[in-house]
């Protein structure tokens with residue numbers, strides 16, 4: 336059991352406070368809290384279902400066991416929920432934020448995000464998946480008679496904006512309602528760290544499944560993994576390497592989560608943080624790893640960049656993703672009338688580059704490849 340259990344309970348986002356308000360007021364539900372309802376709305380959204388068709392790191396070709404954005408999201412949610420419960424935070428809000436944290440991601444993983452950003456920069460704009468997630472929950476989801484979007488609580492929307500970085504009011508005057516001069520609640524601060532814990536461990540697993548990473552290579556390059564693997568291998572001579580590997584990844588995940596809970600609790604106690612207001616007014620974010628775990632986290636992340644995310648095996652996929660997105664962007668910029676009518680009608684208000692990016696960002700991998708094939712058949716006919 337980590338130290339500092341429930342140490343943050345006085346700082347938890349309360350049910351019924353300012354952060355549980357909605358832009359369009361709604362009657363209270365008889366037995367579901369505002370943040371439970373946010374979680375339900377996110378899970379029932381179309382954008383959430385599309386996460387099943389979006390790449391995390393690997394496409395599904397080659398194995399049915401690679402994480403998709405949806406299964407990654409579920410892993411983040413369960414890690415974040417455990418941490419929130421142990422610290423005494425608002426578990427429902429934490430879970431809602433974890434479930435929505437990747438909803439703004441375009442197809443093709445980070446390669447897709449880079450390509451979409453590059454396409455927008457030609458027009459003086461840029462792509463930010465947090466801001467796109469906000470557009471999804473505030474505008475693109477359309478399922479209620481009384482309003483556009485999901486009408487999530489202020490706490491959920493603030494968490495979407497601020498879970499992974501701070502925005503300034505000078506840069507983003509449109510975000511002024513999200514208390515940009517304050518730190519986000521601990522529930523939101525946890526999300527980015529739970530995300531790191533989830534993908535650092537899952538990507539080792541998927542990297543081995545894809546036969547791009549080897550267990551010996553991970554032992555040599557990731558100290559936190561080797562810390563668990565070496566004694567276990569000594570204790571269980573003859574055990575299948577695959578099982579030793581899985582056990583070590585699991586212990587690595589637990590060690591990261593334990594450290595995050597203990598260090599965050601330590602900072603809360605040391606700085607005398609006793610309320611949500613204290614969290615919001617603290618000079619720095621309070622959720623974090625200890626210096627030693629932070630070093631080990633960076634080492635694991637650098638290892639994954641060097642050996643997996645930027646490796647030759649994935650290069651073709653990344654280049655293809657960039658090409659598909661650039662092609663579609665070019666064709667639709669030349670003739671925005673080729674977009675579906677719901678998007679064409681937004682061009683006058685938002686400008687073609689933003690509308691095209693919105694359309695592409697919502698696509699699954701399968702859908703964008705189909706769109707690309709169709710465009711090649713029509714728009715490119717006669718030019719090849």
Ligand code: MG
Pocket residue numbers: 407411436437530
């Ligand atoms: Mg994520």
